[in-house]
Amino acid sequence: MNKVLFKKPKNELETSSRFKRKTNPAIPQELCRSCPSCKNMSFTSDLEKNFHICSKCGYHFRINARQRLSMICDSGTFIEHFKDNTSVNRLDFPGYTEKLEQATLFSHEKEGVVSGVCQINGMDVGIFVMESSFMMGSMGQVVGEKITQIFEYATEKHLPVIGFTVSGGARMQEGMLALMQMAKTSGGVKRHSDAGNLYIAVLTDPTTGGVTASFAMEADIILAEPEALIAFAGPRVIEQTIRQRLPKGFQRAEFLLEKGFIDGIIPRNLHKETLNKLLILHSVLKGGKTNGSI
Template identity: 50%
Template sequence: MNDFFSERKKRLHDFKVKFLKKTAVKKQTDIPDGLFLKCEECQKPIYEKELEAQLHVCPNCGFHFRINAKKRIAMLADDDTFVEVNEHLESTNPLGMPFYEEKLNSAKKFTNQNDAFISGSCTIGDYPCFLGVLDSFFMMGSMGSVVGEKVTRLIELAIKEHKPLVIVSASGGARMQEGILSLMQMAKTAGALKKLEQEKLLYISVMTYPTTGGVAASFATLGDINIAEKSALIGFAGSRVIKQTIKEELPAHFQSAEFQKEHGLIDLVVERKQLKSQISALLKLHQGGHKA
């Protein structure tokens, strides 16, 4: 009798395990992958199509997700006006760093572009300008020799054509695989911007999440008007590195866009949905209302 009940109990257990496994598989396949995303800030689930409709801004807490350079250009430039320049430039491996070429090839395939900076001419609100955008999805938007060269060439084009310049930054800083050659781009881009200033041309710098390292220490913070997109993280080094270096407690959120505005580094903090109209208004003011 005991054997009978033991066998029956075992069969019941096996049935439950088998049934639960099938149910779990069915529940997992009911919701396709990628249909919902979790917000990095509030951790709440977001319907992917709703996130796209909101320009990749969380509808719950307002956190601004990272977006790639092509989406950024589509949001800022007027329809069918962006004409890319210097798209053929590609990074090499000047210092012979191990695995650097593999990382470059992987980034090219992932983003379908040659490097981390896309630049060209366009109109924004019908006002002509030159526009450059760093892509944080290409090796974290790091600045190597090619990025520095493309930024410099864009500045020189703005000088030649006597048009305003807009650069949107999203970067982890200088590209360590290129060592000193990468750091030299800081001085190179800053020197080109000095020439732009001498020509009395407008430079609008837009800092997004994240703008750090050598990019933050060079062209990103040298704008005539420095704008930070809401949710932007702005700084040179990470908070842990700074804390270990200066041996002091740091203010809360000291690398946030709002903190930087309060302390004078940033002129405006703007939500993504208002960014194009804000830049357009500044271009209008600079050009005296004269459109293309």
């Protein structure tokens, strides 16, 4: 049988090179990044100059702990504490040891929080910054211990504490030992507060679960980045439980500010300036000396 007679005809769209779909070359993230909110492309170098904020829509990209410390601390003043504390798989949870190793390689950090002391415009403070790229900043025994220790150190030295939170909540691989950190960190915050010291928390996207239910919401002054998700249970969990759609913006920083759960929303480029003013006001009210002016 002549196969030519049954050959499927091709149209111009199939044969013409003019209509062939062109593949866009992949752009290295080191060079450009796309905004998840407005899809605007920005040079990474421009984002770094703009505090990793989209110049078009104001979206705040997630940044790591070291980047945030460089934005807040006076140059060369940060001294890391408790940096050798690392998690171990005490419960023999399947795959947890491998996850810890992968998280260390991915984040270049030993745990989900970096803590220490620094100066902000010449004023000494205790500081901790949670690391989202280490298992989404989940709170296990070591994270809880490091945060508690920085509050204890600050209490002993009469220092204010600045905390930047980003977390998916308690670390499930550590079970009850992780949940115990909620009470442990809260105790550290309480003793620090009873000694008359200031604690300022800056909640970033996302701050959820046991972190929200403990030290993140126990600060004297609670600030947040724009559009940050701040919740105990996330919106998807709530919707699946109550089988209803949540209102737009529910659990975002703006919603919490409207309801009185936080004290202010501060863009990232104004963090250091705002923290400086609050530290000066607190020092003046305590009758102390400051190295700065409002």
